Amino acid sequence: MEDAFYDTSWLVHSVRKLTPSFLALLAPTSTDSERSQQTDILSSHAEGFAESISRDRPRYESEEEKEKLGLLRQCKWTQLGQGTSAAAQTPTHYSAGRKRRRDDDTSSRIHGISISLIYEKSTYKFIIYTHTTSLAIASKRNRTAPLSAASVAVEDQTAVLLSKSSPAVLKALLSYLCDKFTPLPDIYSLHLPSRFIQGTLQTYLSAISSSLTTSSSSSSDLTQSQMQDLFIDVISSVKLTITFSAPVAPHLKSLDVAVAPFAVLKAIPEPGLPNNRDHFMGTIANFIWAHTGLKLPVDTEYTATGPATRVDEPEQAKPEPMKISRISTAAYAISCDHRVKFVARAVNAVDGPEQQPQDNCVRVANHELLVAVLDEARRRALLG
Secondary structure, three states, X not given: OOHHHEXXXXXXXXXXXXXXXXXXXXXXXXXXXXXXXXXXXXXXXXXXXXXXXXXXXXXXXXXXXXXXXXXXXXXXXXXXXXXXXXXXXOOOOOOOOOOOOOOOXXXXXXXXXXXXXXXXXXXXXXXXXXXXXXXXXXHHHOOOOXXXXXXXXXXXXXXXXXXXXXXXXXXXXXXXXXXXXXXXXXXXXXXXXXXXXXXXXXXXXXXXXXXXXXXXXXXOOOOHHHHHHHXXXXXXXXXXXXXXXXXXXXXXXXXXXXXXXXXXXXXXXXXXXXXXXXXXXXXXXXXXXXXXXXOOOOOOOEEOOEEOOOOOOOOOOOOOOEEEEEEEOOOEEEEOOOEEEEOHHHHHHOOOOOOOHHHOHHHHHHHHHHHHHHHXXXXXXXXX
């Protein structure tokens, strides 16, 4: 996963169904000719978007934004992975407990575009990403042939938009995309279920722990104790935000609980352990109970590929009386209110002098988390 994703608190949105022209814009390139053509297309969009930002806006909004941000110095649209080989972006191994799917191959990597608005006083950023099967990518590389929606699988027609900007600039981007890629349907905030963010926690920590343990057993320079210290340095404590509905605690909206590093290490199950989801979340829940007296309801039915519900079943809209609404570590943070953040320091903590990007276990875990968010967006799109 490349550096554009790091050290930014992103708002997460779902682009529910992509048009053929938008799919082509997000598709990876493989030749110098394709890259040159894509650069020209993106430069044209950057110029058009910069011009559209202040169009049809009240004058007072433009004046307020100019006072806050200064003049717009540059608008850049760039392809993700520009100057990076496919191998460097593709994980060479998969997170512990996650079964390899048939569509997991070297072409099933994250690709898309990043957008930067560089003002005098601040920078706004957007990333639109997806990942598709090799068949869909091969179809999209033929840019001279029309691409019909039917030629791409339904799951390949969804993307995720990450944003860090003012509401007005985000609205301007959505208007520009809808205008240029008509008919581009709903782009909406992707509020993540509590069961989803709980599931990502175990997958993420297990991936880091498994990789570091493997490195420890194959290295003569690092002991198991040193690798555990490195894990704690990368992850630190796990901080959980528990939110309450009014009937449970009328005067308490939320409570932050820090799970100590030793308890986190104890909760991580051995690879291949049956019911490891029950073990992990059960251990975390017991720690919280012992230190706060809260009997936290945890979801143990979330699998590595999504919640254990049928696609055609409607989601329950009834609010939960008490739930985990935010999870943060020293490496990443994710919340139910459609926010996610990745921390570059954690990546650097496990970087070796001769290590390739695809061998950095934190980068791999972050990549898997981005894919999981996209899979959740696709699942929700199928639900309608």
